[in-house]
Amino acid sequence: QSALTQPRSVSGSPGQSVTISCTGTSSDVGGYNYVAWYQQHPGKAPRLMIYDVTKRPSGLPDRFSGSKSGNTASLTISGLQAEDEADYYCCSYAGSYTFLFGGGTKLTVL
């Protein structure tokens, strides 16, 4: 299976909003409402940010939001802060109880 397609990098200034896309097919992203997003700082384990396309774990600020249209899911981060600088990965259910990650996106806060 090929990885889901994400932009290699995005950037924004503090206070601005950025959106990271995650494109798959009708066999994964488009076929199910089971997309999650993970944040990973260098040398650290990933952290769950969004699940089931739009849901936030308890305690996560509402600056992070998720959506989906067709075969593309998106993560939007509003009110960018310096600590948001990290790698972000999408992950989708891909059928037959298997899962597929995206290629990852490096977010730079300018």
Place this chain on the structure above:
Amino acid sequence: QVQLVQSGAEVKKPGASVKVSCKASGYTFTNYAIHWVRQAPGQRLEWMGWINAGKGDTKYSQNFQGRVIITRDTSASTGYMELSSLTSEDTAVYYCARSPNIPSPSDWFDPWGQGTLVTVSS
């Protein structure tokens, strides 16, 4: 609190096998699944498979079929991932992560273990 603690770094020769452990605490081990995910240096996350910690059934990514075996020891609340026929391309950090319940399409991964670096080198 829910916590997953993994075994320490390993160095293996090509052709060898490695077995990484993941000890769970803070919850009822058999009520959830454990997933395994790896990340080669500078590369993306790659899902490897899961085990239903209660029933013991497993599912593997086609990319690792035949080379990976995921097991668990319920008495020790510990999951294991064994990867065989290692090559330099298997050099990576291997993570375990818990699912929100028994394996389902809506699984997400939280929390994660701290990761175990496996280096394959002659």
